[in-house]
Amino acid sequence: MDVQALRTFVAVAQTGQFQAAADELGVSQQAVSKRIAALERHIGVTLLVRTSRGSRLSLDGQVFLPHARRILAAVEQAERAVRPGSRPLRVDVLNRRIAPAQAVYRFYRSHPGTDLDAVTLDKENAVQAAQAVLEGTVDASFRALPADQVPAGIHAERLLDTPLELLVGPGHPLADAPWVGPADLAGHRIWIPGIRPDTEWAAFYRALSEAFGLSIDALGPNFGDEALMDALADSASLATLVGSGDRYLWPHNHDLRRIPLHGPTPVYPHVLLFRSGDQHPALTALRDHLRTAGPRTPHDAWAPNWAGPPAEPPG
Template sequence: MELRQLAAFLAVARTGTITAAATELDLAPSSLSEQVRALERSLHAELFHRTPTGMRLSDQGQALLPHARSLLAQAEQARRAVAGQPRRVRVGTLETLAASHLPGVLATLAQRRPELAVQVDTMPRTALLAGLAEGELDAVLLLDLGPVLGGLGFTPPPGRSPLSAARLAFVDLDTVPLALVAAPGHPARALGVLTAARVAAQRLLVTEPGCSFFLALHHLVAAPTDLVPLRSLATMRAWAAEGLGLALLPEFTVAEDLAAGRLVRLPLHESPPELCLRLVWPADRENTDPDLKQVLYALTA
């Protein structure tokens, strides 16, 4: 086996076609196809089922998959060690967390693994999980709820290839409390302790559907009737301060407004859900990339 053959094998497994894999590796399709066939000949095994719509891993290909990833990861570690280059860790996060929670996580990592180079990407949750599934990210920080991944109300995307079927593991690093807030003079204050039904009858300022705080609101209120979608938490906070509706926001974004009296916390019959700051990574990478396991330990210890 040659490393370039294993790279070709993984690219085809990841993309599902020779053409897409060749584009990814900047090779001619005929050259990449020959590398895959040479690997199959050396192993005396058919690694893919070739269909009119693309390439699908065979049982033998599935068996090779973790070993191929491990061998290439070790080769990359060796190359970086010889070249004196640091291990690069790719971390993705939500834009909301990039300023509030990520710096603390990165500071912990820098203290425990100062030799690492960390690349940070901010993107929506769907893109974060897809990046994990496709091997483009090593770990992501997102917001969730409950004991299982997706308890907030989202489903991890299936991805484009068998690589995406890997189980995602996670650990919760912190809690993110939420507060239902309004302007000091908002009529809802006169209602006393609000039930879910009373909240549902109010004009509610929300983020776009699918956002963590949009989903959290639906855990608090079953059937809201008057939703005003806005593009950012900052806009929600500003509109709420002007009396234009109620907003369910993370406490860290409204702490100063509550202290200054620009916003007030509305009492609720049932407490709003408390979100989790969740670190997620592909579980299979713990065994195929030992160095990543150490990085994850540094982040969570």
């Protein structure tokens, strides 16, 4: 059914005049007449009866009018639902403890009133997340996706580099170091449970291990962050890696230590994936915020070769 014809019918019903409806819709009276005639042919009844004073609804027209109004209201609601800026920007932040979630939260704090939803997709890898963006499940996702795996229709920007830190208990040999180099971790047991094969973080830690001769242990069940913190606190040899912007909590008596890595500084390259040509104003504002107010990539940053270059700040 022609939506413009429905709008024209409702306009004539409200004004009682073909010319008045034409003026309201910004078309000619002839166009109004053609639309009404086409609508009446489509449904097979006469909706409007012309009189010397204009037009009036037929009995069928009176029955049809409330349905036409409901159809037009539904169309308007559907258009608003997908119109840029008329719905919340949905951003997949991977995990609410790690840097992307914190970056989106800082953006929201600096842009009060922004209509925004931070979500965590149940997707195992970056390729699946990119597909979810392409399908419109979310507007954007923070992932580490090699350039040659970015699907057509998706734009990728490396907008958030997260420096890694060593997290150890008080008895670890490196517990009191102000910073350590990645190569200094060779021979130490680094435990990161829960790394799933065929994910971008598995590829990242594999590249990190190969670059600096590290032994990263992903064996054993992942019982959650609290169990990992307990194990670190009780061990004189166990360590793990976390992002500098990640928010982990542990009991005060655990006395865990976060030690920066430098020389070079390994960074996890979070890439923002979004649909090419997406004009949502909150997405534009988020990208601008990350370029200008987001944490800067360290001068000695190391990232896998497949990560591509970080986005250039404006100006």
